[in-house]
Amino acid sequence: MTDAAEPRGRIAPKLPDDDLPGAEDAGATPVKPTHPLVEFWRYFSENKGAVGGLFVVCALVLVAIFADVLAPYHPHEQYRDHFLQPPVWQEGGSFEFILGTDATGRDMLSRIMHGARFSLIIGVIVVTLSLSIGIALGLFAAFFRRFVDPMVMRLMDVILAIPSLLLALVMVAILGPGLVNVMIAVAVVYLPHFVRLSRASAVTELSRDYVTASRVSGAGLFRLMFVTVLPNCMPPLIVQGTLAFSTAVLDAAALGFLGMGAQPPTPEWGTMLADAREFILRAWWVVTFPGLAILVTVLAFNLMGDGLRDALDPKLKRS
Amino acid sequence: MLRFLLTRLGLLIPTFIGVTVISFTFIRLIPGDPVELLVGERGISPERHAKLMAQFGFDKPLWEQYLLFIYDLFQGDLGKSVVTKQPVIEEFFTLFPATLELSTCALIFAVAVGLPAGISAAVRRGSMLDHSVMATALTGYSMPIFWWGLLLIILFSGILGWTPVSGRIEVVYFFDQVTGFMLIDSLLSGQEGAFRSAVRHLILPSIVLGTIPLAVIARQTRSAMLEVLGEDYVRTARAKGLPPWRVVGLHALRNALITVVTVIGLQVGLLMAGAILTETIFAWPGVGKWLYDSISRRDYPSVQGGLLLIASLVMVVNLLVDVLYGLINPRIRHAR
Numbered sequence: 001m002t003d004a005a006e007p008r009g010r011i012a013p014k015l016p017d018d019d020l021p022g023a024e025d026a027g028a029t030p031v032k033p034t035h036p037l038v039e040f041w042r043y044f045s046e047n048k049g050a051v052g053g054l055f056v057v058c059a060l061v062l063v064a065i066f067a068d069v070l071a072p073y074h075p076h077e078q079y080r081d082h083f084l085q086p087p088v089w090q091e092g093g094s095f096e097f098i099l100g101t102d103a104t105g106r107d108m109l110s111r112i113m114h115g116a117r118f119s120l121i122i123g124v125i126v127v128t129l130s131l132s133i134g135i136a137l138g139l140f141a142a143f144f145r146r147f148v149d150p151m152v153m154r155l156m157d158v159i160l161a162i163p164s165l166l167l168a169l170v171m172v173a174i175l176g177p178g179l180v181n182v183m184i185a186v187a188v189v190y191l192p193h194f195v196r197l198s199r200a201s202a203v204t205e206l207s208r209d210y211v212t213a214s215r216v217s218g219a220g221l222f223r224l225m226f227v228t229v230l231p232n233c234m235p236p237l238i239v240q241g242t243l244a245f246s247t248a249v250l251d252a253a254a255l256g257f258l259g260m261g262a263q264p265p266t267p268e269w270g271t272m273l274a275d276a277r278e279f280i281l282r283a284w285w286v287v288t289f290p291g292l293a294i295l296v297t298v299l300a301f302n303l304m305g306d307g308l309r310d311a312l313d314p315k316l317k318r319s
Numbered sequence: 320m321l322r323f324l325l326t327r328l329g330l331l332i333p334t335f336i337g338v339t340v341i342s343f344t345f346i347r348l349i350p351g352d353p354v355e356l357l358v359g360e361r362g363i364s365p366e367r368h369a370k371l372m373a374q375f376g377f378d379k380p381l382w383e384q385y386l387l388f389i390y391d392l393f394q395g396d397l398g399k400s401v402v403t404k405q406p407v408i409e410e411f412f413t414l415f416p417a418t419l420e421l422s423t424c425a426l427i428f429a430v431a432v433g434l435p436a437g438i439s440a441a442v443r444r445g446s447m448l449d450h451s452v453m454a455t456a457l458t459g460y461s462m463p464i465f466w467w468g469l470l471l472i473i474l475f476s477g478i479l480g481w482t483p484v485s486g487r488i489e490v491v492y493f494f495d496q497v498t499g500f501m502l503i504d505s506l507l508s509g510q511e512g513a514f515r516s517a518v519r520h521l522i523l524p525s526i527v528l529g530t531i532p533l534a535v536i537a538r539q540t541r542s543a544m545l546e547v548l549g550e551d552y553v554r555t556a557r558a559k560g561l562p563p564w565r566v567v568g569l570h571a572l573r574n575a576l577i578t579v580v581t582v583i584g585l586q587v588g589l590l591m592a593g594a595i596l597t598e599t600i601f602a603w604p605g606v607g608k609w610l611y612d613s614i615s616r617r618d619y620p621s622v623q624g625g626l627l628l629i630a631s632l633v634m635v636v637n638l639l640v641d642v643l644y645g646l647i648n649p650r651i652r653h654a655r
Binding site: 049154155157158160161162163164165166169170173174246250253254257258259260270273277280281284287288290291294295298299302303306 | 462591592615630
């Protein structure tokens with residue numbers, strides 16, 4: 001990966017060099033260099049679990065996008081003749097409400113389908129926030145080892161010293177409960193992982209010749225940071241991003257469960273579980289399905305993350 | 320060794336200062352001033368308001384407040400709870416044994432299951448056993464433990480009726496808290512059935528809290544063992560004709576344990592985070608539930624103190640793990 005990304009010069013002399021990627025049409029080379037994406041898919045698809053995870057993630061994304069069309073009912077609609085109706089396969093259940101209804105007569109299936117939206121949005125926003133701020137801080141720390149580095153790294157140590165859920169809880173207590181504040185809090189909690197990772201890979205890259213070459217030829221600071229160094233630090237960050245996605249979903253659900261996340265009647269899975277707690281011994285389905293949805297989502301992203309690590313980590317690649 | 324220790328301690332000091340700054344600023348970041356928060360919706364006269372502000376020292380400049388906070392901290396004074404009017408530090412340490420007991424049992428459960436599972440998965444790499452252990456571990460790692468706890472309650476307390484739903488012991492037993500650990504105290508009390516009751520209360524919360532550490536330990540043990548099993552000295556031991564259990568149990572495991580011990584030590588932060596959820600579900604009277612209740616009751620001095628104490632605890636344990644790692648792995652100790 002690293003080597004393939006290096007020849008990125010703007011000068012493209014017309015040399016009859018058929019070793020260069022993209023020179024396939026010359027027809028002289030017997031072995032075509034494989035496209036990085038093709039190579040990536042070959043390693044990724046070796047891991048059956050990862051492919052399974054990817055399928056589940058795709059299905060979740062589709063459900064989230066088309067929840068309005070797919071869900072049989074509106075997630076807030078209350079059917080007053082059907083309080084705590086069991087799922088279809090149990091006595092008293094009907095095809096009207098396949099996964100049963102909750103204590104206020106709302107359709108479980110519709111609520112869980114709409115819940116996928118919240119979980120995926122939480123994951124996307126948390127990872128985007130954490131990743132972009134983390135990369136910026138990590139790169140600045142790597143480029144300014146004297147002053148920025150110790151400050152940033154000690155700050156990250158402080159964040160790491162406080163158990164993640166506790167810090168997130170306290171931050172939500174300051175900001176006030178709600179979905180947006182949960183996302184901010186969880187993003188801050190995961191910041192150190194991205195900062196440390198991007199700093200560490202940037203520091204290794206900085207000692208490479210191609211960076212020196214770029215520096216000598218007059219590349220500015222931001223060009224060096226984001227165009228020269230960053231692309232070569234991406235693989236571990238992508239893996240960490242996928243894994244952080246799953247923990248973000250998990251932590252946001254935990255905050256929802258503790259009553260600090262999305263507020264009822266929002267069909268967020270953690271919040272749904274909190275509502276269902278008092279019925280656990282009477283109606284198992286109101287507790288089981290939202291949690292199962294969380295587990296499946298988190299598991300799918302973790303499986304995918306493991307596969308990505310195998311495919312992107314050059315150390316693990318078998319030659 | 321001394322140098323190694325001093326470097327680690329030196330790194331700890333700025334982190335500790337950072338944690339004090341965070342827990343100090345936290346209470347001041349909440350919208351509205353602290354006295355209004357204390358009195359709640361009852362309202363307060365301006366004179367009384369000014370008097371209370373002066374009493375708590377909120378009228379002083381911020382840096383002076385911070386220095387006072389640090390000064391009090393070194394006196395062991397973390398302020399008083401708004402709700403119970405008890406010193407925060409006293410409340411914390413009254414409840415702490417309950418959390419320690421629960422975390423210890425959870426960790427024992429995690430190690431007792433995770434370590435053998437990881438070892439056997441590594442030894443039989445690629446087998447059905449390996450695949451099922453790893454699949455189970457990944458599921459455990461992805462588990463929303465608050466939901467897991469509810470499921471276990473449905474099954475073991477609801478359907479089977481084997482375990483109680485909440486608390487540390489049945490209310491019929493009453494005895495002095497000598498150590499604060501229910502298992503020990505119930506034995507010391509000599510009351511019939513007390514120990515059994517304490518154990519029955521402890522089982523489900525321990526399983527719930529231990530699930531994620533268990534998954535982490537199993538995964539890490541497997542990868543550490545796989546790495547070690549490929550080393551030359553393991554091949555040599557095999558070539559010498561040593562029985563497999565000796566090769567795995569002595570030559571490989573001892574070296575694999577170096578990383579595994581570190582991983583086990585680093586679970587403390589995870590256990591504290593998990594304790595908030597587990598204790599809330601099982602109404603376990605420990606610091607996790609206390610912190611959550613304090614946050615919901617807006618008892619900010621308690622939250623501030625609890626945050627500081629838990630962060631310090633995590634830092635100290637991480638330091639100990641670091642030192643232990645240096646002790647058992649000479650390569651780290653002599654690296655500098």
